[in-house]
Amino acid sequence: MKRIFIMLLIACSAITTISADPSAAPQKKPETVIFTLNAIIQKFGQNEGQIYSVNRNPNTGIIESSIKIVPFRCSANRIQNDNVMNAVAINFPKEEPLAYQFLHIQPGSNEMFSLKVITNNGTNQSTQRLRTNKDQEMWLMCCKNPENPQLRDAYAIVWEHTDEIEGTIYMITSLRPDMYEKSMISNAFRIDGRVGSDLNDSLYVVYMADTAEELDQIADDAFVATMPVVNKRFNFSVEIDKPKVGRIRTVMPDGSLCKLWTNLDFVPGETYRITTHNGWYEEDRDYENRVGRYSGHSLLNDLQRRGIDDQTVEVVDSVPEEFRVVNPSKHWRDNLSPVHKMKLELKVEQVGMAVENIKAQYKTIGETLTGFRSRDRIVLLFGQLLQHNKDLDKKYQELIQLAKKCDVPVTEMPGLYKEIVKFYTEQNKALNDLYKDSLTNGPAIRKLHEYVTKQTEKYIKEMEKSIQ
Numbered sequence: 001m002k003r004i005f006i007m008l009l010i011a012c013s014a015i016t017t018i019s020a021d022p023s024a025a026p027q028k029k030p031e032t033v034i035f036t037l038n039a040i041i042q043k044f045g046q047n048e049g050q051i052y053s054v055n056r057n058p059n060t061g062i063i064e065s066s067i068k069i070v071p072f073r074c075s076a077n078r079i080q081n082d083n084v085m086n087a088v089a090i091n092f093p094k095e096e097p098l099a100y101q102f103l104h105i106q107p108g109s110n111e112m113f114s115l116k117v118i119t120n121n122g123t124n125q126s127t128q129r130l131r132t133n134k135d136q137e138m139w140l141m142c143c144k145n146p147e148n149p150q151l152r153d154a155y156a157i158v159w160e161h162t163d164e165i166e167g168t169i170y171m172i173t174s175l176r177p178d179m180y181e182k183s184m185i186s187n188a189f190r191i192d193g194r195v196g197s198d199l200n201d202s203l204y205v206v207y208m209a210d211t212a213e214e215l216d217q218i219a220d221d222a223f224v225a226t227m228p229v230v231n232k233r234f235n236f237s238v239e240i241d242k243p244k245v246g247r248i249r250t251v252m253p254d255g256s257l258c259k260l261w262t263n264l265d266f267v268p269g270e271t272y273r274i275t276t277h278n279g280w281y282e283e284d285r286d287y288e289n290r291v292g293r294y295s296g297h298s299l300l301n302d303l304q305r306r307g308i309d310d311q312t313v314e315v316v317d318s319v320p321e322e323f324r325v326v327n328p329s330k331h332w333r334d335n336l337s338p339v340h341k342m343k344l345e346l347k348v349e350q351v352g353m354a355v356e357n358i359k360a361q362y363k364t365i366g367e368t369l370t371g372f373r374s375r376d377r378i379v380l381l382f383g384q385l386l387q388h389n390k391d392l393d394k395k396y397q398e399l400i401q402l403a404k405k406c407d408v409p410v411t412e413m414p415g416l417y418k419e420i421v422k423f424y425t426e427q428n429k430a431l432n433d434l435y436k437d438s439l440t441n442g443p444a445i446r447k448l449h450e451y452v453t454k455q456t457e458k459y460i461k462e463m464e465k466s467i468q
Helices: 002-011 031-044 076-081 084-094 177-183 212-216 285-290 301-305 328-335 338-370 375-405 410-434 443-467
Strands: 051-056 063-074 101-105 113-119 124-131 137-144 151-161 165-175 188-195 203-209 225-228 233-239 244-251 257-266 271-276 280-282
Touching: 031 063, 031 084, 031 151, 031 165, 063 113, 063 151, 084 137, 113 137, 124 137, 124 151, 124 165, 188 244, 203 212, 203 233, 212 244, 225 233, 244 271, 257 271, 271 285, 338 375, 338 410, 375 410, 375 443, 410 443
Parallel strands: 113 165, 188 271
Antiparallel strands: 051 063, 063 165, 101 137, 113 124, 137 151, 151 165, 188 233, 203 225, 203 244, 244 257, 271 280
8 A cells, every 4th residue: 555655645745826915804803902912012021031933834834733831920010910811811802702722720720731742653642731720820821823724832820929910921833732732642652452263351451661682671560551352352552762672471361470471562653453362463564674683773682682481472473274364455456356455546546646636726726826917817827726626535535445445554544634634734734825916815825725624524533543
């Protein structure tokens, strides 16, 4: 699938347009709240302790996160005379309809509050503490970013009365946690297990350590998780930021631990597929070759170098005929019939052509803005773009259905959805640039933008489902 979908990745490269005067940008942000917070910064902001940063996606150049944190301080009389806090209390509720999360915490409440900041395509997460003691008052609103529906704009102000008014203003743009924290799977190691017909195991336990030496010394009761067997299947998942080593042991019917075990390399972003048997197991040879014991990078090799038997369960080179199970995630490419291969490649090619047509249309709009500026032609082009996008969605759906029909492994699907979302995100960015020109800013672009935004959100949800 990687070879097939690479064509789609190339087809979904960035859209570029030519835009003009930035005089008519759409007013979708909480402008009054932003104005109020900036006014406080201008009058009372402190240079000491300020934080300002911007991160851009290295592939698309699109802003993925920005953080602006400014402490402020002033006398209670001055801030009251300027009616600043009254403006906060008026303008936050006034623009609450623009927010999908809104919060006001009064002094005296024991509720603390932290904000998640997610970046790097959902793989990095940090926490920004906002309200840290019960004497503080806090206003917060989180809004969908108008330029990219995958982003969240958070605006907050926190302050308390001491001898003066001391507080902090937060303006933070980052990936939306409601969409991405479930998608942070690049650091997840998973075990996808099956129990052979010669076993009646009902429970396994999992151990994990940073090094093979630590694993060798691990206590029997120091397991990190249990894996109940349901319908001959068992599973395990853990978020790790670096390779580790792990061990699987069977819990016997009397509650004791089996004297045999299986040691594995735990690698971030990987899934180990294993079938257990009585005294032996079917290894994931593809995994072992790429990142495991045969790759040259295995942490378990430290045990072998020290002369310690790192595995008491036998790995067989040739699985007995009665236990052979075709693992579709390993062999699905080879198992594709010539007809299915041809259909998949044809469908990807059709999607690529549809994407190229849309990109060409944006280029034509840019040329129109710098040449003979005809509003009628612009409206016509936007109408055609909307129809092209509807046709593209049909082709996307046909490709997805065909992939499922061909038994493409579920682990391959998030990559497809990611490329689809990336293309819609590029369109969102291009359309926001086009809003800035008075010739293009009108009902036609708004109708197209609404459709593209809905498509972006739809496929983000589909990507989440495919991950789960």
